Amino acid sequence: MKTIYFLLISLALAGMIACENGPQLKSAVSGKAGEVIVVYDKVLHDTSFIKEVRALLAPVYPALPQLERMFNIIDIPSTAFNNIFEIHRNLIFVQVTADTIPARIVVRHDIWAQPQTVVRINGANSAEILQLIQREQERVLHILEQAERDRVITNSKKYEEKSIRDTVNRLFGGSPYFPNGYVLFKKTNDFVWVKYGIQKAELGIFIYKYPYKDSTSFSNANIIARRNAKLQQEVPGPTENSYMTTSTFLPTLSRNVLYNNIHFVETRGLWELENDYMGGPFISHSFLDPAGKNVIVLEAFVYNPSGEKRNVLRQVESIIYSFEWKENQ
Numbered sequence: 001m002k003t004i005y006f007l008l009i010s011l012a013l014a015g016m017i018a019c020e021n022g023p024q025l026k027s028a029v030s031g032k033a034g035e036v037i038v039v040y041d042k043v044l045h046d047t048s049f050i051k052e053v054r055a056l057l058a059p060v061y062p063a064l065p066q067l068e069r070m071f072n073i074i075d076i077p078s079t080a081f082n083n084i085f086e087i088h089r090n091l092i093f094v095q096v097t098a099d100t101i102p103a104r105i106v107v108r109h110d111i112w113a114q115p116q117t118v119v120r121i122n123g124a125n126s127a128e129i130l131q132l133i134q135r136e137q138e139r140v141l142h143i144l145e146q147a148e149r150d151r152v153i154t155n156s157k158k159y160e161e162k163s164i165r166d167t168v169n170r171l172f173g174g175s176p177y178f179p180n181g182y183v184l185f186k187k188t189n190d191f192v193w194v195k196y197g198i199q200k201a202e203l204g205i206f207i208y209k210y211p212y213k214d215s216t217s218f219s220n221a222n223i224i225a226r227r228n229a230k231l232q233q234e235v236p237g238p239t240e241n242s243y244m245t246t247s248t249f250l251p252t253l254s255r256n257v258l259y260n261n262i263h264f265v266e267t268r269g270l271w272e273l274e275n276d277y278m279g280g281p282f283i284s285h286s287f288l289d290p291a292g293k294n295v296i297v298l299e300a301f302v303y304n305p306s307g308e309k310r311n312v313l314r315q316v317e318s319i320i321y322s323f324e325w326k327e328n329q
Contacts, residue, residue, distance in 0.1 A: 026110060026113050027112070027113045027114075028087075028113060029087055029089035029114065029115060029116050030088055030089065030113070031089040031090070032072070033148060033311050033314070033315070034070075034071050034072055034148060034314065035072045036057065036073055036090040036091075036144060037074045037076060037088045037091050038053065038054075038076070038092045039081050039085070039091065039093045040075065040076070041077075041094065041096050042077055042079060043096055044094055046126070049126045049130070050075055052130055053094065053129075054075070056130075056133045056134060056137050057133070057137075057140065057141070058072070062253055063250060063252070063268035063269055063270065063281055063283075064281050064309050064313075065249075065250075065280065065281065065309065066309065068308055069310075070141060070144075070145075078093075078095075083112075086111075086113070087112050088113075089116060089117070089147070089151070090144055090147060091116070091119070092118075092119045092140075093120045093121065094121045095120065095122050096123065096125065096129075097122040097123065103123035103128050103129065103131075104122055104132075105119060105121050105132065105136055105139070106120045107119050107143055108120075115147070115150065115151055117143060117144065119143060121140075148318070149317075149318040152314075152318035152319065153177065153319075153321065155179055156178065156179040156318070156319055156322055157177045159180045160177050160180070161180055161182055163184075164182060164183075164194055165177060165178060165329075167184060168194075169326045169329075171189070171190070171207075172192075172207060172289075172296055173289060173290070173326055174323055174324055174328075175323065175324070175329075176205070176298065176319050176320050176321075176323045177319065177324075178194060178205075178319060179319070181196050182194050182196045183195060183196070186234065190209050190210075191208040191230065191234050192205075192207040192208070193205070193234070193235070194207075200304070200305075200306055200307065201302065202304075203301075203302050203312055203315065203316040204301050204303075204316070205300055205301075205316060205320060206230075206297070206298075206299040207297065207298055208230050208234075208296075208297050209289070209296050209297065210226055210230070210295055210297075211295075212288055212289075212293060212295050218295070220252060220265075220267065223265065224246050224267070226297075227297070228245050228246055231243065232274075237273040237275070238276065240275075241275050242273045242274055242276040244271055244272075245272060245273070245274045246270070246272075247269065247270035247272040250270055252267055252268065252269035253267070253268045253269065254267050254268075257285075259321060260321075260323070260324070262287055263287060263288075264286055264287035265285070265287070266284070267286065268281070268282070269281070269282060271301055278303060278305075280303045280304065280305075280309065281301065281313050282300065282301035282302075283300050283301075283320070284300075285297070285299075285320055290325065298320040298323055299320070300316040300317045300319065301313075301316070
C-alpha cells in the first residue's frame with residue numbers, strides 16, 4: 001500500500017510540473033484580415049521614412065478592378081506597443097541595432113497569440129533598413145500572404161463540407177477543402193462549380209480539366225482560350241446569350257508557382273459577362289495530373305460590385321491553395 005501511495009503522489013507531482021512547464025494555451029489573434037501593425041523604434045518615427053516603408057510593405061494588389069493595397073498598415077511607435085497589440089495577427093517590428101550587428105529579417109510565429117506571424121526587421125539606421133526591405137520585399141510580402149492563407153486553410157479543414165471534397169475527388173483525383181457554407185452548385189463529368197453567397201457578394205470556385213497536349217497547354221494564350229470556351233459552355237449569365245468570359249480591360253498576369261509539391265501556372269485577371277454588365281477578379285491554378293494526361297484548373301472568383309475585392313478574393317484563393325491529391329489527404 002505504501003508503494004502505491006508514493007507512486008500516486010509521484011504521478012500527481014509530475015502532472016503539476018508538466019502543467020507548469022508545458023506549453024500554455026495562447027489567445028486567438030485579433031485584428032482584421034489583411035491588417036498589419038508596424039512598430040517603429042522611436043528614432044525611426046519619421047513621416048518620410050514611414051511613408052517609404054508603407055509603400056514597400058503594402059504595394060497595390062495585382063489585377064483588381066479598383067485600387068487596393070495588399071495590406072492595411074497601422075503604424076505605431078514602440079513606446080505605444082502594449083498587451084493590446086501583442087495579440088494582433090500580423091506584427092512587424094522595425095528596429096535600430098548596433099553597427100556590429102548585420103541588418104537582417106527574422107520571422108517567428110505564435111509569440112503572444114495564435115496563429116500569429118511576427119517579423120523583426122533590424123538595421124543600423126533608416127537607410128540600411130530601407131535597403132534591406134527593398135532587397136527582401138518579395139520575401140516579406142510572401143510571409144504575410146502565406147500567414148493570411150494558412151489561417152483560411154486551417155479553418156477550411158476544421159469546419160469542412162466534406163461531401164463536396166468527396167465529389168471533387170471522384171472526378172479529378174484530388175480536391176481543395178471547402179468550409180461550411182459552400183455548396184455544390186453544378187457538376188458535369190469534367191466541370192464543378194462551388195459557390196458561397198454573402199450579403200451583396202458571391203464567392204465561387206470552378207474546377208475543370210482538359211486533355212494535355214504539350215508545353216503549349218500552359219501558355220497564357222491557351223489557358224485563357226480554354227477558360228473562355230469552358231465558361232461559355234458552363235456559366236451562363238442572367239440574360240439571354242450572356243456568359244462568363246475573360247475581360248480584356250486589363251491584361252492577364254501569369255507566373256509559375258511551386259506550392260505543396262505541385263507546380264502550377266497562376267493566372268490573374270478580370271472576368272466579365274458577355275452581353276451583360278457583371279464582372280470581377282479571378283485567379284486560376286493550372287497544373288498537370290499525376291498521369292500526365294489532363295490539365296487540372298482550379299479557379300477562384302468573386303462578384304462584389306459594391307465593396308472591396310481584396311479580402312474576399314484572398315479568402316477564396318486560399319481555398320484553391322488547399323488542394324491535395326486524394327492519396328495525400
